[in-house]
Amino acid sequence: MIEVWQHLLFGFGVALRPENLGLALAGALLGTIVGVLPGIGPVGGIAILLPLTFKLPPASAMIMLTAVYYGTMYGGSTTSILMNVPGEASSVVTSFDGYAMAQQGRAGPALAIAAVGSFIAGTLSIIALTFFSPLLASWGLTFGPPEYFGLMLFGLSAVSSLAGDSLVKALLSMGLGLMLATVGTDLVTGVPRFTFGIPYLLDGIDFVVVVIGLFAISEVLVSIEEARGEVRVPIKLGRIWLSVKDFLESFWAIVRGSVIGFYIGILPAAGATIASFLSYSVEKQLARDPSTFGKGDIRGVASPESANNAAAVGNMIPMLTLGIPGSSTTALMLGALLVLNVIPGPLLFQDHPDVVWGLVASMYVSNLILLILNLPLVGLFVRILYVPERLLLPLIVAICVIGTYAVNFSVFDLQVMALLGLVAYYMRRNDYPLGPAILGLVLGDLMEQNLRRSLIMSRTGAMIFFTRPFTAVLIALSVLSILAPALLRVLRPRHRPA
């Protein structure tokens, strides 16, 4: 233990050097901006900076890239809450209750709890990372394909908590997501599926393109229709700051979101988006009155925002202790290290303590920087709601187009985005929830791959799912989670007619 404190102290020595502090601040700022802009997420932000870091010392490069990663997690919620336009896949869930809160004039508290929740979740996770990394990393490795399959199945069962009035519509929406997930080269056979000979489809459809198309474009279309050329009366803004009651109400949601997010983040093949969906679903199922979720419940913002930040930190664990990337973002960081002549692997802690401990210490620092940066921004960002729609909507579209194009520099992606925007417009007009589509897209691919991997590995067929305890528990939980509402209805005594 004492050793860890010494290392940490040494790390702060690295992180608090003026140039590294400056880089962390620059990274945090850039990350926030990139996070706020829809379409450009952590991968995009880091990709922009990556060539610049070729010239920095490895520790400084990592400090800057991590600050960007972290900043995007903070910034991602802003447009979700204010405009119902998620900045990235991991803040889709935030829009369910966040946007509803904004509509009720509570945009300020929603943004504030997102920042506070992110800070608490981030800090808790960094503490866990500081002291238990090696232990946690080996736990993450015990997750094989059958466990992932169980987890993804459990994730899909969250659909019941995303459904509005009609479970059937939620399932149809999820079906759309699952179908989109099948497009591209099938990993298990190497055969292209539903690509129609179009090379752009060989790698599948990027999450960002789908998120922007489904949420942002359709939101703009609906807004235009509802405005019908009339000037919108701005939503009355209530108090900007978080009340003590708001905070107490969300406290346990933040803690639970942190724990769920952190553990999912540690798994090399799961990440922030899955974490946000799962923690939201858990929170709703634990709530005494789940009907307030989706209608502006502050816990519905606190929980996914905590989870996605905790997952971002959890992601660093397999990267730092084993040199295994846990997400496309950490894969980029590992690539950066390699170019800087630092070989990421089990010896990273030993051979490059300045990189590892400097990075760990800088995570505490950038977390604080981001909180300080983001709280005053709440007051600024809510003013977006005063921008007239005739200015705001074209601006949103412009940003979406740039963001989507920046993913692969492909016009084809823009066409897919526009098409999905129309599909989502139809869905919104007919009360199909959009969340399940994203859930299906994110989990579908992983669930299918891990199902088939498990079956290839297994010499006992499907029994592999029941002989591994963790998988069996997850499958049982999924079944329970799907059947729970129906069971409760049967078991609970009928309400007496009033």
Add this chain to the structure above:
Amino acid sequence: MRTALRALLIVALLTAFAGVGGAGPAFPDRPIEIIAPAGVGGGWDTLSRLTARTLAEEKLVTQPITVANMSGGSGAVAIAHVVTRRKGDAYTLIAFSPALTLTIVNKNTPYAYKDVVPITALSADYGVLVVRKDSAINNLRTLMEVLKRDPNAGVVAGGSAPGSLDHVIFAKAAKAGGVDPLKVRYVPFQGGGEALAALLGGSATVLSTGASEVLGQLQGGTVRVLAIFSEQRLGGIFRNVPTAVEQGYNLTFPIWRGFYGPPEMPAAAVKFWEETLTKMTKTKGWDKVLSDTQWFPFVIGGDRFRRFLDEDTKNFETLLRELGFVK
């Protein structure tokens, strides 16, 4: 729009020829674009950026060089773009490797090497088979014997789909060792990192991948590399890793990386790039790139390179036909 593009193209062509031939200013007289047919951070992207940097730092090219990422289908998107839009362009270089050969052989693109101008290979990584440190399998021969006796004895993990690089590395090794690769369970993962996690976590017994994916693990002593598929033993971190050749197998698998040019690239430009890139590999700056990234020199240019590619493509075709991926 289309006519405007065509006009632009004609202008580009004219300037290209003007630049290459004659007594005008020395070629290249315009900014260069290197296309990395994958996202930022991958092998193609790193090669492109480090090449651009070294060419500039060693003052071999004074014109600005930009790197553009054009990901999709393991090179399929980029080759389609170059063939249809950049014919005769002397200022574009595109990164490639055996991953593109496999894209071509698997018919995931209608184009082939004859449609573009391969210029030179610069560096290489090599295929490896890896087990956990605590595995009872100590060398390539033991692995092959175990698998020959019972093809179900192990699970092979790789970072890509069957028929693409990681799988083909294993398949080629299995054939050299007298094992039917189709009988051995191969589990594909999304990228080398996930496959490595599966090996370390015990879901797989053998990992088939490129040597650069396991640098850190080899250094940290968590894995054992059964064999590296290079011609001679490599230095650095790999100095204690035996080659397959040493262990009595006729088996090499270089994962070379290099550049090709657009179709009908002017001959003078092809010559310029081949010479300049080869010159670059002899500089101090490139030495540092190789030692930083743990890549190995693999320089073949010009006609020799094109013959090598023909040969390589044919070999992959034969292998994939036997595996049933190519009809």
